[in-house]
Amino acid sequence: MHRSAREGTDTAARARRVVLVGVGAIAAVVAAVVATVGTSTNWFCTQPCHVVHADNTKTFVAGSHSRVSCVACHEPVNASPIVFVFKKIEVAPDLFTTIAGTFEMPLNPSSAVAIETPDEVCTQCHDLGTRQVTPSSGIFIDHDAHTKRGITCATCHNRAAHPEAGITYELPGNRKHEDWLSMSACFRCHALERPLPTPEFEAPGACEACHTEGFDLVPASHDAPDWYNRFGESGGHAAAYRAEASRTAEASAAAPAVEHPAGPVLRPAAAVNACYTCHTRGYCTDCHGLEMPHPPGFAKSHGAAGIASPATCARCHARSEAEAQGRGFCTACHHPQSTPGRAWRTQHDEVVAKSGATACFGCHEPPYCAACHVRGPQAAEALLR
Ligand code: HEC
Ligand code: HEC
Ligand code: HEC
Ligand code: HEC
Ligand code: HEC
Ligand code: HEC
Ligand code: HEC
Ligand code: HEC
Ligand code: HEC
Ligand code: HEC
Ligand code: HEC
Known part of the structure; x- marks a missing residue:
């Protein structure tokens, strides 16, 4: 009886343990599901993580995907629950930097997130086979030409869900x-001249x-009054070119190397x-007619x-048709x-009469003047050569 009483308690204890383990397991599963679902809501992505995602949420709200779930694009498509949970565990360490405020800014500086976004993310909702893409604002796009070469949607539509125009970023260091x-x-691949920037893509x-x-092919920059004038100020385009050349040199030097799944690394658009x-x-050198700027x-x-x-120099140095x-x-x-437009020969006497001839002798020797004044203009020509 003693023995059987003990056996009875053992059975009861085992049953309690089984129940406890069962309840624990169910609680863990429920917690995991709640955590997974909870951490997959737009609320979780934007609110507790508000600190780190604040700027990003502003762009999201302004975009055409503001009613779409963050996870539709930021978690693997049709992933099994196991993969989904592992994805959560993988990013869990981000929690510490978020709480401690030690996360690095800017987030995703060279758009690696876009480069890693596969087409299946977008084609969950967009079927370009059925969608009629109508050229708006004068631009054609041939989606198929790119898709069949493995060029992903986000190679072009990287900011589709996070358009930045008109948004001011506030997080320190963000850009x-x-x-x-x-x-x-587009000209990371497309080009007017050969060799191509990315020879793997002939475009x-x-x-x-x-x-x-x-479509009006001339950009607004070219309307600046000093952009180019045949006998006037043309420094505008030259200054724009110099600014562009130094900006691109800087961007190339800072070029982040990001592997592209479609193959080669594209240079940054900047x-x-x-x-x-x-x-x-x-086009530039044909108009200039010689190497610009002038050699040392x-x-x-x-x-x-x-x-x-002389005609080559006159393109830039003549101040009038007559001077050209x-x-x-x-x-x-x-x-x-x-005075532009009048031969110097017919006006130098006025200048000498007004300011004297001393300045002339900075360049001319007295015999130069004498050549005409004493011997006639042909002799002066001979002196110059
Ligand atoms: C339609 C798809 C889509 C949706 C929906 C979406 N994103 Fe993004 N997100 C992207 C893409 C694509 C990028 C990559 C942008 C790039 O690399 O230039 C990105 C980038 C980001 C980045 C990196 C920072 C940055 O600005 O590049 C964060 C953070 C982010 N998204 C958070 C969110 C959050 C939070 C939500 C929901 C509120 C969300 N995303 C919804 C597609 C999406
Ligand atoms: C969960 C569904 C969903 C996903 C995933 C999604 N989109 Fe969209 N997308 C929409 C909806 C809804 C609209 C608004 C209606 C429309 O224009 O079709 C839209 C609009 C667009 C537009 C036209 C409007 C604009 O902003 O120019 C583009 C381009 C676009 N999406 C590209 C993408 C790309 C690229 C991806 C993948 C990174 C993507 N979408 C992922 C649902 C989605
Ligand atoms: C090579 C660059 C490029 C790639 C790659 C690309 N697109 Fe586009 N897409 C564009 C351009 C440019 C436009 C705008 C065309 C216009 O304004 O007429 C556009 C337009 C769209 C639109 C809007 C169509 C409309 O009716 O206004 C959608 C949606 C879209 N793309 C989705 C996608 C999806 C999904 C993918 C991937 C399967 C993709 N695009 C790949 C450049 C690209
Ligand atoms: C990653 C490289 C890459 C980028 C970026 C890219 N393209 Fe392309 N594009 C190609 C390739 C490759 C072809 C195929 C050319 C061919 O078939 O001869 C192509 C073809 C095209 C065509 C068809 C041209 C024709 O006459 O057959 C159009 C239109 C086009 N691209 C528009 C764009 C636009 C607009 C953008 C920018 C929004 C862009 N592409 C960005 C690689 C690219
Ligand atoms: C978006 C296209 C585009 C860009 C970018 C562009 N140009 Fe032009 N440019 C044109 C077109 C189109 C013309 C007119 C060509 C013609 O009439 O044959 C032109 C004409 C010119 C002319 C001749 C004078 C004139 O205004 O007709 C100069 C000089 C010039 N561009 C310099 C530049 C310089 C320098 C840059 C870079 C800072 C530049 N362009 C960038 C499209 C562009
Ligand atoms: C590979 C595709 C592609 C080719 C080739 C192309 N463009 Fe564009 N162009 C675009 C796209 C996309 C936009 C709109 C986005 C933007 O404004 O940057 C655009 C915008 C423009 C604009 C308006 C924006 C501005 O800078 O004022 C002008 C002007 C222009 N293109 C002129 C030209 C000229 C001139 C050529 C030929 C020498 C040309 N484009 C060749 C894709 C292309
Ligand atoms: C229609 C004729 C024309 C075209 C086309 C042209 N230029 Fe010029 N360029 C000039 C003239 C004129 C000057 C002299 C400007 C001045 O008086 O300051 C000049 C001067 C310059 C200078 C100044 C050199 C210096 O040392 O100050 C640069 C740089 C330059 N051009 C770049 C370009 C580039 C790049 C292109 C092509 C994208 C281009 N130009 C196209 C006519 C042209
Ligand atoms: C495409 C326009 C262009 C053409 C063509 C051109 N020049 Fe110039 N030249 C300039 C510009 C712009 C400057 C001013 C450069 C500077 O200050 O950096 C300049 C400066 C000079 C200077 C230096 C002036 C000084 O103060 O140091 C001389 C000399 C000169 N040019 C002579 C010539 C001669 C001679 C030719 C013909 C063989 C010629 N240039 C053709 C645009 C041109
Ligand atoms: C853009 C201004 C500019 C133009 C245009 C220009 N010159 Fe000059 N030239 C100068 C300057 C400045 C000097 C003085 C250089 C020095 O000694 O530092 C000079 C010096 C000279 C000299 C003396 C060089 C020496 O041996 O020291 C000769 C010869 C000359 N120029 C010839 C010409 C002829 C011929 C033309 C027209 C085809 C011309 N220049 C157009 C600016 C110009
Ligand atoms: C900066 C140097 C320089 C100075 C200063 C200078 N000249 Fe000249 N001058 C030249 C050069 C170079 C030529 C040759 C230009 C040519 O081939 O047409 C020239 C040519 C001339 C000619 C011949 C014009 C023709 O039609 O053949 C006369 C006249 C002349 N200079 C007078 C003067 C007088 C007067 C002064 C003082 C007020 C003066 N020069 C100051 C450099 C100078
Ligand atoms: C290429 C020939 C030529 C050269 C070189 C030349 N001159 Fe003259 N000069 C003339 C002619 C022709 C006149 C008459 C101009 C007129 O009446 O329009 C003249 C007139 C003058 C006059 C007005 C006085 C008068 O006799 O009527 C002065 C002063 C003068 N030159 C100074 C100079 C000086 C100084 C130099 C040298 C720095 C110089 N000239 C070089 C051709 C030249």
């Missing part, structure tokens, strides 16, 4: 991202490949020189080049007191 729907970003740069007929998305280098020492050695090919004929433009620098 905006490149928007790969820009023309410069055209001609305007009509992407723009509809009637490293693309915008002038050469619309112009070949030949040119201030001393230009006489011969100017005499050999022959070597009249030399006067623009050599005789700055001259």
Whole structure:
């Protein structure tokens, strides 16, 4: 009886343990489900993590996906519950930096998140096979040409859910991202000239490949009054080019190497020189007619080049149509007191009468004057050569 009483207590204790373990297991599963579901809500992503995601949430709310769940894009598509839980465990350490406020800013500086986003994330909801993409604002897109080469949606639509235009970031150290729907970003692969920036992708740069007929191809920058004038101020385009060249050199130097699943590493869009998305280098040099800027020492050695090919220099140095004929433009620098459009020969006497001839002898020896005044103009020409 003693024995059986003990056996009875043992059975009861075992039963209690089984129940306890069972309840514990159920509680753990419920907790895991609650935690997984709870940490998968937009509320969890934006509120407790508000500190780190505050800026990002602003962009999300402003975008066309504001009614879409964060996890639709930020968790693997159709993942099994196990994978889903492992994903949670993988990012759990982020909790510490979030609480301690030691997370690094900017988040995702070189858009690695976009590069890692596979197409299946987007094609859950978007079927480009059935959607009619109508060219808006004069831009064509051939989705198929890219998809069949493994170029993912987020290679272009990286900011689809987080558009940054008009948003001010507040987290210290945070900054905006490149928007790969820009023309410069298309020119990470597309190009007017060969060799291509990314030889693995042979893609055209001609305007009509992407723009509809009637699209205004000249950008607003070119309307600046000093952009280019045949006989006037043309420094505007030169200054814009210099700014562009130094900006892109800086961006190339800071280029983050991000592996792209479609294959090669694309250069950052910021490293693309915008002038050469619309112009070949030949377009610039054909108008200049010579290497720009002038080579070192040119201030001393230009006489011969100017005499050999005055029309080339006149493109930039002539101040009027009359000065562009022959070597009249030399006067623009050599005789700055001259009135443009009139031959210097017919006006130098006025300048000498007004200011004297001392300044003239900075460049001319007295025999130079004498050559005409005593011997006639042909002798002066001979002196110059
Ligand atoms: C339609 C898909 C989509 C949805 C929905 C979405 N995101 Fe994103 N998210 C992206 C893509 C794509 C990127 C990568 C952007 C890049 O690399 O330039 C990104 C980037 C981010 C980043 C990195 C920081 C940054 O600005 O690049 C964070 C953080 C983020 N998302 C959080 C969220 C949160 C929180 C939500 C829900 C409130 C959300 N996302 C909803 C697609 C989405
Ligand atoms: C959960 C569903 C869902 C997912 C996932 C999703 N989208 Fe969308 N997307 C929408 C809805 C809804 C709209 C708004 C209605 C429309 O234009 O179709 C939209 C609109 C768009 C638009 C047109 C409006 C705009 O902002 O230019 C683009 C482009 C777009 N999505 C790209 C993407 C890309 C790229 C991804 C993957 C990173 C993605 N979407 C993932 C549902 C989704
Ligand atoms: C090579 C760059 C590029 C890639 C890759 C790309 N798109 Fe686009 N997509 C564009 C451009 C540019 C437009 C805008 C066309 C316009 O304004 O007419 C666009 C338009 C869209 C639109 C809006 C269509 C409309 O009716 O206005 C949707 C939705 C879209 N893309 C989804 C996707 C999805 C999903 C993928 C991946 C399967 C994808 N895109 C891949 C460049 C791209
Ligand atoms: C990752 C490289 C890459 C990027 C970025 C890219 N493209 Fe492309 N694109 C290609 C390739 C490769 C082709 C195929 C060219 C061919 O078939 O000859 C192509 C073809 C095209 C075509 C068809 C041209 C034709 O005449 O057949 C259009 C239109 C186009 N792209 C538009 C865009 C636009 C707009 C963007 C930027 C929003 C862009 N692409 C960004 C690689 C790219
Ligand atoms: C690979 C596709 C592609 C090619 C090729 C292309 N563009 Fe674009 N272009 C775009 C896209 C995308 C936009 C809209 C996004 C933007 O404004 O950056 C655009 C915008 C523009 C704009 C308006 C924005 C601005 O800067 O003022 C002009 C002007 C323009 N393109 C001129 C040209 C000219 C000129 C050519 C030919 C030398 C050309 N494009 C070739 C894709 C292309
Ligand atoms: C978005 C396209 C685009 C970009 C970017 C662009 N240009 Fe142009 N540019 C044009 C077009 C189109 C013309 C007119 C060409 C023609 O008439 O044959 C032009 C003409 C010019 C001219 C001739 C004078 C004039 O205004 O007609 C100069 C100089 C010039 N561009 C310099 C530059 C420089 C420098 C840059 C870079 C800072 C630049 N362009 C960037 C499209 C562009
Ligand atoms: C229509 C003729 C024309 C075209 C096209 C042209 N330029 Fe010029 N460029 C000029 C003239 C004129 C000057 C002299 C500017 C001045 O007086 O300051 C100049 C000067 C310059 C200078 C200044 C050199 C210096 O040392 O100050 C640079 C740089 C330059 N151009 C770059 C470009 C680039 C890059 C392109 C092509 C994208 C281009 N230009 C296209 C006419 C042109
Ligand atoms: C943009 C201004 C400018 C133009 C245009 C110009 N020159 Fe000069 N030139 C100078 C300056 C400044 C010097 C003085 C250089 C020095 O000695 O530092 C100079 C010096 C010279 C010299 C003396 C060089 C020496 O041996 O020291 C000759 C010869 C000359 N120029 C010829 C010409 C001729 C010919 C033309 C027209 C085809 C011309 N220049 C157009 C600015 C110009
Ligand atoms: C594409 C426009 C362009 C053409 C063509 C051009 N120049 Fe210039 N030149 C300039 C500009 C702009 C400057 C001022 C550069 C600077 O200050 O950096 C300059 C400066 C000079 C200077 C130096 C003046 C000084 O103060 O140091 C001389 C000399 C000169 N040019 C002579 C010539 C001669 C000679 C030719 C023909 C062989 C010629 N240039 C062709 C644009 C041009
Ligand atoms: C900075 C140097 C410089 C100074 C200062 C200078 N000249 Fe000249 N001058 C030249 C050069 C170089 C030429 C040759 C230009 C050419 O080939 O047409 C020239 C040519 C001339 C010519 C011949 C014009 C022609 O039609 O053939 C006369 C006249 C002349 N200078 C007078 C003067 C007088 C007067 C002064 C003083 C007021 C003066 N120069 C100051 C450099 C200078
Ligand atoms: C290329 C030939 C030529 C050269 C070189 C030349 N001159 Fe003259 N000069 C003339 C002619 C022609 C006139 C008459 C101008 C007129 O009446 O319009 C003249 C007139 C003058 C006059 C007005 C006085 C008068 O006799 O009527 C002065 C002063 C003068 N030159 C000074 C100079 C000086 C100083 C130099 C050298 C720095 C110089 N010239 C070089 C051709 C030249």
